[in-house]
Amino acid sequence: MQDYLIGLNEKQYIAATHINGPLMIVAGAGSGKTKVLTTRIAHLMANGVDAFNILALTFTNKAAAEMRERIEKMLGGNEARNLYIGTFHSVFARILRAEAPRLGYPSNFSIYDSDDSKSVIKTIVKEMDLDEKHYKPNVVLSRISQAKNALIGPLEYAEDYYLQQEDIRANRTAITNIYKAYTARCFKNGAMDFDDLLLKMYELLHTFPEVLLKFQHKFRYVLIDEYQDTNPVQYQITKLLAAAHENICVVGDDAQSIYSFRGATIENILLFKKDYDDVKIVKLEQNYRSTKSILNVANTIIQNNKNQIPKDLWTDNADGEKINLVRTLTDNDEGKYVATTIQEQKLRNHFYNKDFAILYRTNAQSRAFEENLRRAGIAYKIYGGLSFYQRKEIKDFVAYLRVISNTRDEEALKRIINYPIRGIGKTTTEKLLTASNEGGFTFWESLTRAQEFGLKGHTLEVIQNFITMMRYFQSLLKENNAYEVAMQVGKHTNLVKELFSDKSTEGLARYENIQELLNSIKEWVDQQENLAQIDEDGTLLENTDTETAKNAMSLGTYLQQITLLTDADKNEEDSDVVKLMTIHAAKGLEFPIIFVGGLEESIFPSGMSINTREELEEERRLFYVAITRAKQKLWLTYANTRYRFGNLVQNDPSRFIEEMPESFINRSSAGNSFNANNYSNGFQQRNSNFGNNTSEAIERKYGPPPTKKVNTRPSALPSQPPSIAKVIEHTPQPDFTPSDTSNLVEGDKVEHLKFGFGTVIKMEGAAHNRIATVHFNLNGEKKIMLNYAKLRILES
């Protein structure tokens, strides 16, 4: 037997080695699904299948990266290099970059993220003179997105009885026209949104038989992870691709379907066996991840859902501890409890930070955890939320790159036309936009023809200077890689200089973010250089020719992937930090110890998802996913009261709590009822509830518990505010004037004030005369800016 097959159980072995024909692997949580998938790929290759003929699709970059990494470990990097492994979106983006011209898009089309999409919608709603309050970008976009995911184009949308009825009922009958205009505008801008990456891929395969044939021939083996999360477009695409050889292997767990809001439908997995004649089905039911307690609770919970593929998950693992149910008074106490428990577990059981993950339903919940972890001196990292690439200054900089690469990109051009301020204001912009809309040419073209539209004098001059600059950048594209172009942009726009001269903490942070972006582009270019060169069709070139090498490092290629990246993709596997993320983001991951926070009605289940049985069942599956992330220990916490929009609100305990089997639950920290007594000694009670006989140790370490109710908005002050010099750490980069702390201290009046956990710095020189709250990341070297407050905070 081959080495790589050793250690598989019987079912896993069958799943990994049944290489021809359609195969469905129904994999329970923790059943070694990733192992089977990677082994399967190794096995394919051991049996003579060329890496070029294998396509593996995942839902997150992380899952793709992990799969690739494991295969490289099994086979060595060279063998694995040519595999097509990636998310649906990134793989299709790559293919479309070569094939888009067939559909009338430029090959360097822009990819719009949801912010761009919303901005386009906003513009259209304005242009159509509709009520902006009623046609909110969020609502309209989700409607359009839903349609696209179901393969319903603008024309079909207009004719779809149910969709029209829904719009009539909601009094949003203009959506049909907005959809039409939105599609047209994106096309005009040479841009695809996230959904288009799927939809256009489908159109490509559907419309051009020769293209379909080409890819069917290329991807003779198709593997799809998390199949239960596919939506109709993804389903159709994979069906087309697999139609010729039917070597399609899908892996999924209907109990973990949590993306219906994105159009995913559980039907795809339930009906897979009807799609092909001879489907082999393998069920992986042995769980290798969790303790019996954890698995039992998960199994019991999920049984409340109807309509599942029957599965009997079991484990040989130890019984393990009971699941801890913990109630705290406030959201802040919840954070404190978790932080303290992590401390305690580390001391008692020698866990590392990286053994812990804190999961929650909404990103907004991360804050209380974050503050308390920082206070406890525990290194952590938050995944999700606002990603690095969504920051304003980053988007601005990238907008330059986008316009350079694709002048049709109106959204990007609008961002940078007057940033940094160069005197092209609203009036001018609007005049030109109107001209381009009426004349049917691009915004960029209207700029080049500004004179025709009555612009003159200073304004005209400024516009022409802008055009000259951008043309200069474009002239670099041919011979220079992404980093070189970006560096020129940094130099010649006043962007970096302006951020540098902005001495406010905000400005400094932005300045450094830009540098981090430049560094990451450099890193990317270097990485590309090292990779074996593959052309757009994925054909290996015997000797990498310079053209291809250049293309691989080009700005266009860089931009193609940048929008699809999230923070979670940064490879920081080894860093010893506690990880915080939403449950959605945690799917596919596992940790020795898991905390799930906010088990309260209207949070989990979300108040938005309790109206139908289907919605509620999805929330329950989400809860199931959360629980099954845990290997050894699990804490479920909820708070009596928490802040929402700055107001204190009360939620009932989550209904899911009642669904758990009593015998596996440790309720000793859950309290009995909520009353005034609890309030007055909440803290004491909380501390005395730690395991057995540890309150003393805790007390010795952290001091005596406060006797009074502790305010959720901390009034406790750092006795000595960290010095500014510590806050701003900075690595000077070539060609940039480095910032340093003297900019702050010398020039400006810096006043340390005691407020909250961060240090409030009043800065005379700062724009808007604002006060920035600076927080310190104990783990790292980086400062974190959480929020800004206006002057009035001083008075409180």
Added chain:
DNA sequence: GACTGGTGAGTTTTT
């Protein structure tokens, strides 16, 4: 055209 202070609306979940 640029800048400021005041106002109202927003929190599911992700590529």
Added chain:
DNA sequence: CTCACCAGTC
């Protein structure tokens, strides 16, 4: 609590 937007002022 925060942020985007708008109207009014220079």
